């Protein structure tokens with residue numbers, strides 16, 4: 001540092017950028033959301049070429065690069081916790097107060113994991129392989145939080 | 154110059170472009186991209202396993218998604234393949250094509266698919282562009298993507314009436330082209346008897362730039378497949394050859410410390426270099442069509458002089474005599490150009506795609522009514538970037 005520079009004259013520029021966005025869920029994502037909201041059912045899509053069942057659903061199988069948008073399958077609301085972590089810090093963007101569990105849940109009949117909250121269990125007792133069931137939101141909304149959380153069977 | 158000739162020729166063998174629109178509610182980002190990818194693969198008669206490398210690009214953060222290439226794998230076909238993301242602002246689509254050209258010409262890959270996209274309806278374009286300005290010197294003062302620079306320049310040189318009429322003439326010709334192109338986002342059906350009215354009543358934006366002069370914010374994607382000569386000839390009966398491309402940029406332009414007044418001299422510099430090393434003495438006579446990245450009508454008029462290395466008012470006369478119309482001496486943007494649609498990360502690639510389709514002769518309703526053998530396509534980016542391409546129907550050009 002310059003020996004004669006007075007740090008009290010070292011300015012910072014305060015700025016703020018708004019980051020508004022809209023995300024178009026698309027027809028496939030919208031069918032998933034409305035079925036969750038109106039029928040409380042979790043829908044997946046099956047690729048008939050490789051046989052994989054995707055939850056969340058998608059328009060193309062990225063392995064086979066085929067259009068699978070019409071190949072809906074209805075899944076139950078039970079699954080297995082494949083992996084998880086415990087969020088132990090608080091911040092405004094987080095969906096719950098800490099500590100809470102974020103889990104990857106493979107629904108029975110699905111081949112892909114669904115990211116969601118796991119609640120109704122002591123956080124330090126959560127383990128891979130835990131059998132869980134979806135608890136649907138009391139006030140349905142058009143997001144993945146139409147499922148409120150998963151809890152142990 | 155560090156220019157070296159290519160190791161091998163590179164052909165365009167597959168082209169896919171979505172419909173451009175202000176809204177694409179029925180598809181999410183990877184789904185929209187997939188429309189262009191599927192169309193390009195079908196156009197080439199290829200399967201995704203025939204592609205060695207996938208390039209992906211758009212404007213940084215314009216949809217507020219960081220590293221979109223990762224989750225766009227669902228639609229891009231990049232799974233299990235070499236892949237690369239490139240982003241250079243407005244030139245992104247051109248940079249993707251230039252990179253594909255280099256990657257194939259070098260021998261690194263035999264087939265490369267490049268994908269440019271934008272879904273501007275989902276994000277905040279002005280927010281994204283504002284990020285480009287220096288936080289200390291310019292961010293609190295700058296005017297986003299809008300600039301009066303070309304209008305000032307043309308009015309100073311040619312007077313208000315002539316310059317304004319030329320810009321609006323250019324605008325109406327582009328709209329007439331856009332009306333022929335089924336992929337257009339904006340096609341108004343403007344007529345010549347509206348010209349005086351539009352010059353007075355279109356909402357002013359900045360200086361002499363009015364709303365009607367400016368491009369839109371569009372949603373859409375473009376995919377192009379490139380192959381090395383031997384493979385290109387196996388794949389298709391109508392490969393379009395990339396004879397040469399050049400990239401010129403002046404990244405210091407927005408850094409005011411360098412005291413440069415921001416003029417887009419990169420266009421003229423790029424054109425002069427490209428023509429010299431390819432032995433093109435008279436570009437206006439040589440090229441059959443030019444797809445220009447023209448974000449506003451003012452820029453479109455001004456840049457004609459740069460790209461064709463013209464002097465005096467020769468560029469204005471091209472516009473005034475309507476020689477730039479689809480049936481004119483030098484058709485500019487038979488697609489309607491950027492004024493018809495601006496899905497930014499795809500836009501520069503669409504210029505190449507449209508120029509290539511003109512050479513193939515299957516552009517559709519906006520096909521030029523004369524044979525097209527030599528095409529020019531340009532890209533433009535906010536920090537004064539130029540990428541310029543020469544496309545050829547025949548592999549018969551002579552080196553210099």
Ligand SMILES: [Zn+2]
Nearest residue numbers: 047050061064
């Ligand atoms: Zn599959």
